[in-house]
Amino acid sequence: MKSLLIKSVEWNKKPTDIYIEGNRIVKIGEELNNPADKIIDGKRKAVIPGMVNCHTHAAMTLFRGFGDDMPLKPWLEDRIWPNESKLTDEDIYWGAKLACLEMIKTGTTTFFDMYTGFHSTAQAVEEMGLRAVLAGSCFDYFKPELTEKCKRESEALLASMHKYSDRLTYAIGPHAIYTVSGELLKWVQEFATANNILVHLHLSETKGEVEASIKQFGDTPVRYLHKLGVLSPNLVVAHGIYVDEEEMQLLADHGVSVVHNPASNMKLGSGIHFMYDEMKKYGIRVGLGTDGCASSNNLDMVEVMKLTALLGKGWRENPVVLSAEEMFESATATGASILQVDAGRIEEGALADLALIDLNIPAFTPNFNFISNLVYSANGNCVDTLICDGKVLMENKVVPGENEIMDKAAQRAYDLVER
Structure with a gap:
């Protein structure tokens, strides 16, 4: 069973660690030391449910x-x-x-x-x-x-x-x-x-x-x-x-x-x-x-x-x-x-479907109210890391193979219209 530890991410206005085993959130707390297959540095990032x-x-x-x-x-x-x-x-x-x-x-x-x-x-x-x-x-x-x-x-x-x-x-x-x-x-x-x-x-x-x-x-x-x-x-x-x-x-x-x-x-x-x-x-x-x-x-x-x-x-x-x-x-x-999915919240036992938000951008400066800034100031480009079912799908704003996907999809679209 793969494990993941997110260190020092902002949640509920304070630095928090989140430990994931398999596809579930197992532990939420401060300064967790659980051994993990992968560790993500959450500094200057906030965590939200996917x-x-x-x-x-x-x-x-x-x-x-x-x-x-x-x-x-x-x-x-x-x-x-x-x-x-x-x-x-x-x-x-x-x-x-x-x-x-x-x-x-x-x-x-x-x-x-x-x-x-x-x-x-x-x-x-x-x-x-x-x-x-x-x-x-x-x-x-x-x-x-x-x-x-x-x-x-x-x-x-x-x-x-x-x-x-x-x-x-x-x-x-x-x-x-x-x-x-x-x-x-x-x-x-x-x-x-x-x-x-x-x-x-x-x-x-x-x-x-x-x-x-x-x-x-x-x-x-x-x-x-x-x-x-x-x-x-x-x-x-x-x-x-x-x-x-x-x-x-x-x-x-x-x-x-x-x-x-x-x-x-x-x-x-x-x-x-x-x-x-x-x-x-x-x-x-x-x-x-x-x-x-x-x-x-x-x-x-x-x-x-x-x-x-x-x-x-x-x-x-x-x-x-x-x-x-x-x-x-x-x-x-x-x-x-x-959609009857056991997600949409950050709780121990819930599915590990999470997004880490980059706080080091103008939209979150100043950050009097994170949710307000997220809704009214930001757009989707503020997402730094995405985790679904306990697996990291994007880290540091990079998705493996993304350029090929965009190239192939664009070509299919042009070909479709020509038909």
């Missing part, structure tokens, strides 16, 4: 900067979906590796992905050493033959998980209510409940989606799902911008979690009035996500914390709401809770 990105599409790093400044529907139908149809397994593999690299560099240890090419993404995550919940995406476009195909594919993906490490967890990802039939949504919920897996779904992202839902299904998206009987603690919805008080109560009553994606919501013009504070008051767990790089352009969860806080304060005209501490909690402990 951040949790609760919604992304990893391989869409290949579409970074491709189709910018467009509305959601034509962006999807004219730019993204036609080019996604040309993706190969090799494209997805390198796109996912690039995403993992970016998340390592910016302090994320766990992410919730929904995309095509499940096994290519899984291979990339395994090799990069991160932790992920991978949602096998489902689209049936209301066609019965595709409904049955999605069911069989989902069963096969679940059955294949034995070949991957414990860092990878299977979930099921029906894309949205406008691309997935009610019949398939009901089957997905039964399948998820029977197998104790999470369900990931885009929901109430735009006004147009809500209007179309009322026209097609006779009700708003959350009420429609309630009528189908698919609201449950297994369900994690992305976006959830357009929900009213009754819908928030329905989500809370059924234990549904919601993921806020501020960069994507703003860039696509989907909306800014995300009810973070109201949802929290109803008891809804709210995680944070980047969405894919085609709509958010990066996977920097430090940036997401700042955007969430400033956007929420701005449209409410209230500087008190959405504090830095709340943002940090959402990006770490709450995200880990939503």
Whole structure:
């Protein structure tokens, strides 16, 4: 069993040692002398739990900067979906590796992905050493033959998980209510409940989606799902911008979690009035996500914390709401809770998923309040070292093989567009 000792790192405003055996934090204290296979000097660094990105599409790093400044529907139908149809397994593999690299560099240890090419993404995550919940995406476009195909594919993906490490967890990802039939949504919920897996779904992202839902299904998206009987603690919805008080109560009553994606919501013009504070008051767990790089352009969860806080304060005209501490909690402990991962906190016995923050930069000078500086002053470039599952994935801001990953991913992206 490999061991790791982090010496004199700042935690709770004082120098602390953290001793790790295998993939767990074993001891936290001052001047620990446990023998270790590796020792990291934590001076002028602070330690935080690895951040949790609760919604992304990893391989869409290949579409970074491709189709910018467009509305959601034509962006999807004219730019993204036609080019996604040309993706190969090799494209997805390198796109996912690039995403993992970016998340390592910016302090994320766990992410919730929904995309095509499940096994290519899984291979990339395994090799990069991160932790992920991978949602096998489902689209049936209301066609019965595709409904049955999605069911069989989902069963096969679940059955294949034995070949991957414990860092990878299977979930099921029906894309949205406008691309997935009610019949398939009901089957997905039964399948998820029977197998104790999470369900990931885009929901109430735009006004147009809500209007179309009322026209097609006779009700708003959350009420429609309630009528189908698919609201449950297994369900994690992305976006959830357009929900009213009754819908928030329905989500809370059924234990549904919601993921806020501020960069994507703003860039696509989907909306800014995300009810973070109201949802929290109803008891809804709210995680944070980047969405894919085609709509958010990066996977920097430090940036997401700042955007969430400033956007929420701005449209409410209230500087008190959405504090830095709340943002940090959402990006770490709450995200880990939503994804059912025993991480997101620095405690003896917890998974050793940690990020060391470089304090020797202007963003942390002066350092009256570390969490405030992290959320409001810094960005992901402040991450010096990343540890996931007890293994050092980045040290001194260097990830082994990072240049090759960037070169290969860029070439795959250029080749894809040329096709």
